[in-house]
Amino acid sequence: MGDKRPRSFYILxxxxxxxxxxxxxxxxxxxxxxxxxxxxxxTFPMNGVSLTWFGKVFSGGGIVDIGAAFKxxxxxxxxxxxxxxxxxxxxxxxxxKPFRGASMLFYTAIASLIMPSxxxxxxxxxxxxxxxxxxxxxxxxxxxxxxxxxxxxxxxxFTSGLGAHLTWTxxxxxxxxxxxxxxxxxxxxxxxxxxxxxxxxTFRHVVLPIILPSVVGIGLFGFTLSWDExxxxxxxxxxxxxxxxxxxxxxxxxxKPDIYALGxxxxxxxxxxxxxxxxxxxxxxxxxxxxxxxxGKGMV
Amino acid sequence: xxxxxxxxxxxxAPAESTLRKLxxxxxxxxxxxxMMLVFALFFLLPLVLVVVVSAWDYNEYEMIxxxxxxxxxxxxxxxxxxxxxxxxxxxxxxxxLKLCLLTWSLTLLIGFWVAYFLAFHVRSKTWQIVLSxxxxxxxxxxxxxxxxxxxxxxxxxGLVNQGLVGAGFINKxxxxxxxxxxxxxxxxxxxxxxxxxxxxxxxxxxxxxxxIEAAYDAGASGWQTLVNIVIPLSKPxxxxxxxxxxxxxxxxxxxxxxxxxxxxxxxxxxxxxxxSALQFPAAAANAVILLGITIIIISALTRIVDVRxxx
Numbered sequence: 001m002g003d004k005r006p007r008s009f010y011i012l013x014x015x016x017x018x019x020x021x022x023x024x025x026x027x028x029x030x031x032x033x034x035x036x037x038x039x040x041x042x043t044f045p046m047n048g049v050s051l052t053w054f055g056k057v058f059s060g061g062g063i064v065d066i067g068a069a070f071k072x073x074x075x076x077x078x079x080x081x082x083x084x085x086x087x088x089x090x091x092x093x094x095x096x097k098p099f100r101g102a103s104m105l106f107y108t109a110i111a112s113l114i115m116p117s118x119x120x121x122x123x124x125x126x127x128x129x130x131x132x133x134x135x136x137x138x139x140x141x142x143x144x145x146x147x148x149x150x151x152x153x154x155x156x157x158f159t160s161g162l163g164a165h166l167t168w169t170x171x172x173x174x175x176x177x178x179x180x181x182x183x184x185x186x187x188x189x190x191x192x193x194x195x196x197x198x199x200x201x202t203f204r205h206v207v208l209p210i211i212l213p214s215v216v217g218i219g220l221f222g223f224t225l226s227w228d229e230x231x232x233x234x235x236x237x238x239x240x241x242x243x244x245x246x247x248x249x250x251x252x253x254x255x256k257p258d259i260y261a262l263g264x265x266x267x268x269x270x271x272x273x274x275x276x277x278x279x280x281x282x283x284x285x286x287x288x289x290x291x292x293x294x295x296g297k298g299m300v
Numbered sequence: 301x302x303x304x305x306x307x308x309x310x311x312x313a314p315a316e317s318t319l320r321k322l323x324x325x326x327x328x329x330x331x332x333x334x335m336m337l338v339f340a341l342f343f344l345l346p347l348v349l350v351v352v353v354s355a356w357d358y359n360e361y362e363m364i365x366x367x368x369x370x371x372x373x374x375x376x377x378x379x380x381x382x383x384x385x386x387x388x389x390x391x392x393x394x395x396x397l398k399l400c401l402l403t404w405s406l407t408l409l410i411g412f413w414v415a416y417f418l419a420f421h422v423r424s425k426t427w428q429i430v431l432s433x434x435x436x437x438x439x440x441x442x443x444x445x446x447x448x449x450x451x452x453x454x455x456x457x458g459l460v461n462q463g464l465v466g467a468g469f470i471n472k473x474x475x476x477x478x479x480x481x482x483x484x485x486x487x488x489x490x491x492x493x494x495x496x497x498x499x500x501x502x503x504x505x506x507x508x509x510x511x512i513e514a515a516y517d518a519g520a521s522g523w524q525t526l527v528n529i530v531i532p533l534s535k536p537x538x539x540x541x542x543x544x545x546x547x548x549x550x551x552x553x554x555x556x557x558x559x560x561x562x563x564x565x566x567x568x569x570x571x572x573x574x575x576s577a578l579q580f581p582a583a584a585a586n587a588v589i590l591l592g593i594t595i596i597i598i599s600a601l602t603r604i605v606d607v608r609x610x611x
Contacts, residue, residue: 005421006522008421008522009421012413012416012417012421013417013421015413015414015417016413016414016417016418016431019410019414019435019493020434020435022490023435023438023490024438025453026446026449026450026452026453026490027438027441027445027446027449029449029452029453029459030445030448030449030451030452033452041457042451042452042455043451043452043455043457043458043459044452044458044459044462083338086334087334087335087338088335090331090332090334090335091331091332091334091335093331094327094328094329094330094331094332095332097324097325097327097328098328099325099328099329099332100325101329101332101336102328102332105332105335105336105339108336108339108343108344109335109339111343112339112343114543114544114547114598115343115347115547115551115591116547116548116550116551116552116568116590116591116594117551118551118553118568118571118572118587118590119347119350119551119571119587119590119591120342120343120346120347122346122350122571122575122583122584122587123343123345123346123347123349123350123587124342124346125575126346126349126350126353126580126584127345127346127349129580130349160342163338163341163342164342166338166342167338167339167342167343170335170338170339174335199327220440221440224440224441225440227442228440228441228442228443228444230443230444230554231551231552231553231554234554234572235572235575244442244443244444247442247444247445247448248444248554248557248558251444251447251448251558252562259448260448260452263442263444263445263448263449266442266445267441267442267445270440270441270442271437271441273440274437274440278433
């Protein structure tokens with residue numbers, strides 16, 4: 001194939017640009033509109049520029065306690081991120097050896113990924129409801145009366161909510177691990193073993209530094225997917241709401257641009273996390289290139 | 301599937317080797333165990349409970365652990381009696397399938413060409429990564445916000461209406477742009493084309509470029525190369541992407557709720573409605589029906605191509 005771009009390149013490049021515009025255009029519109037003047041409405045034109053609506057969000061301004069939801073989502077996102085990273089890396093390592101149940105775990109993860117969210121959410125809600133019913137009716141029979149005392153529900157942010165989020169983030173983590181180890185040179189581990197490294201040393205000093213950029217990627221998926229998760233949490237979060245749930249609730253009632261301001265703030269958190277993760281990945285990769293191999297550099 | 305088998309030469313004595321294998325196996329179990337536990341507790345057990353509870357009885361305020369098909373019979377109420385008129389559940393499923401089909405064909409069309417451009421026309425690795433990231437970043441941001449984002453564009457006084465009125469195409473703003481099936485499909489395509497792009501790109505990037513050159517040298521036109529080489533070899537990606545999009549849309553209730561102004565019924569929304577009425581067995585029965593239909597669609601799709609080989 002020659003160096004001159006064929007005509008199809010320009011057509012497809014235009015198509016791709018249109019797609020990117022389609023992806024980002026609407027989002028940019030609400031970022032701009034969140035700076036709407038005090039008398040401005042939900043649509044263009046801008047009626048002056050102000051921070052009024054951000055102020056409304058921070059002061060509560062009549063709408064639900066956003067600050068609390070913000071903190072809850074942040075805390076849950078961080079916990080989900082840590083658990084996703086640890087469990088995915090561990091399971092990814094397990095898949096490098098044959099073990100009974102390997103394919104079962106794999107198919108379960110895939111099923112969890114493509115299961116319609118409402119079904120997972122309903123199932124978790126049912127599970128916790130049955131547990132609650134059981135505690136309320138029978139805990140006393142087993143001398144666990146203290147458990148039933150004042151018991152309302154076992155459902156909550158860090159029980160059912162956390163579980164619901166993990167069913168969504170863990171499959172991504174596992175698939176990323178598969179992608180990593182597909183390209184991983186197993187001889188490096190053998191070399192480490194031959195040099196007398198213990199399994200832990202092999203992991204800590206050989207495997208981990210190589211896979212670290214992708215592990216950061218798993219963390220990125222873990223946090224952002226949890227931070228934005230809605231469908232699976234919807235029935236399984238208990239009495240308090242996460243930020244996306246509050247936002248969804250607001251769509252039917254709010255008629256002022258404060259919902260855009262909240263949207264801008266939420267996206268800002270996402271973008272900060274994405275930017276931080278990508279920077280870390282770039283730095284790690286650059287370091288690997290610098291220190292990774294001394295092949296072809298003569299004697300060092 | 302990335303299961304690698306350690307086949308380092310067995311120079312160790314048999315007994316010792318068996319011991320080593322046992323240790324390795326238990327280490328693998330320890331490593332995979334926590335993830336298995338999470339899936340068992342928050343995915344498999346809940347699924348089993350959905351199936352079990354779907355066959356329970358219920359009244360206005362609680363479920364009764366006694367065998368009953370009430371959840372199912374209530375769901376299909378009027379389906380036989382009112383024939384040939386379609387009952388609510390069938391109408392709802394037909395509507396969901398229609399939305400699903402529309403979204404699927406649009407995401408496939410857009411996703412295919414986006415992936416094609418990225419895989420075959422972007423030549424430098426760096427640009428490939430940058431442009432792929434550009435497509436991925438919205439996926440890491442909130443879906444609800446990406447739905448809300450259509451309001452200033454499609455609303456009654458939105459940009460589109462302003463533009464159309466301004467250009468003289470219409471006299472007064474059109475209403476069907478927002479809170480309609482149109483806006484639902486638009487938002488679904490907007491949100492989920494990504495799930496089509498990634499697997500198709502993944503399949504395309506693995507196509508040996510020499511095959512395409514060979515076709516070119518043998519005198520095939522661009523179109524012939526596309527139909528006879530690129531599309532068949534991208535089929536696994538197309539199928540995986542389709543499974544993603546179809547399962548998401550079949551169970552969706554958030555996008556259809558927000559973008560449909562809570563007015564459009566869907567398979568997912570039935571379950572949500574039953575749940576908010578605390579009719580757990582009825583909700584579970586609907587979930588089982590939805591699950592059944594989804595499984596039928598997926599197995600039909602996997603007939604076309606052996607997906608397992610591709611992961």
